[in-house]
Amino acid sequence: MPQKEGAAMHKGSGASTPKKLLVHFVMLTIGILLVSFSLWLVYLTYFKVAHRTGETLAKKAVSRLDMIYEPFHGADESVLAGSKSKSWCLKCHEDLSHSKSKEVRGMLNAHSFFMACEVCHIAPREGERFEYKWIQRGTSIPLAELKGPPGEYGGTIIPFKIEKGISRRLDENPEALQLLDESATHENDEDLQKRKMRLNTDIHKEFSPKPIFCDECHRENGPLDFSQLMYSPQRAQLLTFGEGANVIKQYKDFYLPSLMRNARRER
Numbered sequence: 001m002p003q004k005e006g007a008a009m010h011k012g013s014g015a016s017t018p019k020k021l022l023v024h025f026v027m028l029t030i031g032i033l034l035v036s037f038s039l040w041l042v043y044l045t046y047f048k049v050a051h052r053t054g055e056t057l058a059k060k061a062v063s064r065l066d067m068i069y070e071p072f073h074g075a076d077e078s079v080l081a082g083s084k085s086k087s088w089c090l091k092c093h094e095d096l097s098h099s100k101s102k103e104v105r106g107m108l109n110a111h112s113f114f115m116a117c118e119v120c121h122i123a124p125r126e127g128e129r130f131e132y133k134w135i136q137r138g139t140s141i142p143l144a145e146l147k148g149p150p151g152e153y154g155g156t157i158i159p160f161k162i163e164k165g166i167s168r169r170l171d172e173n174p175e176a177l178q179l180l181d182e183s184a185t186h187e188n189d190e191d192l193q194k195r196k197m198r199l200n201t202d203i204h205k206e207f208s209p210k211p212i213f214c215d216e217c218h219r220e221n222g223p224l225d226f227s228q229l230m231y232s233p234q235r236a237q238l239l240t241f242g243e244g245a246n247v248i249k250q251y252k253d254f255y256l257p258s259l260m261r262n263a264r265r266e267r
Contacts, residue, residue: 087156087171089117107214115157116171122159123208124223129162132224140169146230157229176203218242 090097090112097117098108111120124130134143134155143155160167176199217224218239226236 087112087117088173088176089171093117114153114155116159118159118170118207119157119224120211121207122170123210123212130223131160131162131167132157132229133160134158134229143230146232157224170206173203175199 096105096109097112098105101108119132134146134153135141135158136143136155143153146153148154159170161170162168212223216222220240222240226239227233231239
């Protein structure tokens with residue numbers, strides 16, 4: 001009798017083994033699926049979103065850099081064009097006449113290729129009336145409109161002084177130009193040298209001891225009316241309140257980072 005019961009029990013345990021294996025397999029499969037699902041959620045929540053966020057930020061950064069490094073006044077071609085019809089002041093003072101301040105000289109020299117020197121160096125005195133116009137390069141013809149990207153309008157900003165209803169262009173002096181031409185062929189002429197000294201004094205008497213600084217124009221109610229100069233409303237707003245104008249307003253002295261200054265001293 002005991003042998004029969006033992007055989008029966010052995011038979012029963014053998015039959016239950018496949019069921020147990022099936023249960024374990026199902027549980028293991030469910031566990032693997034749950035773990036896989038959890039890992040997938042973690043990936044979606046942290047890694048994929050972070051990757052997309054980083055990608056988005058990178059694209060924005062590149063776009064921002066494009067905006068920052070886009071020429072504010074224009075491309076090199078406009079500078080070359082401006083140098084061909086430069087102010088007659090530069091016949092004596094050279095093309096890159098601003099050289100004292102290393103921090104701002106590049107910005108100041110860049111202005112001389114699209115505006116007459118007299119815009120900054122002859123400030124309206126009390127009671128005087130000035131107006132500023134875009135004049136086609138090398139002519140006396142005002143521009144009808146501004147075409148093309150900034151800096152490539154094909155003209156120069158010229159100051160005019162209004163006296164008794166007559167508009168006088170301040171960047172022209174026929175006598176000075178004639179004298180400069182004569183100097184090239186009559187350098188040792190004593191009378192010519194005397195005329196040059198007299199004319200030099202006469203030319204500079206209208207010039208202001210202190211030139212108009214950038215933030216005096218790039219603000220509201222400054223000497224230059226950017227809307228009257230035919231800039232678009234957006235461009236006029238940028239020239240008055242834009243990033244460049246704000247930097248100029250905050251820092252009349254432009255400082256290099258100390259690291260760069262130290263490196264320059266070590267050279």
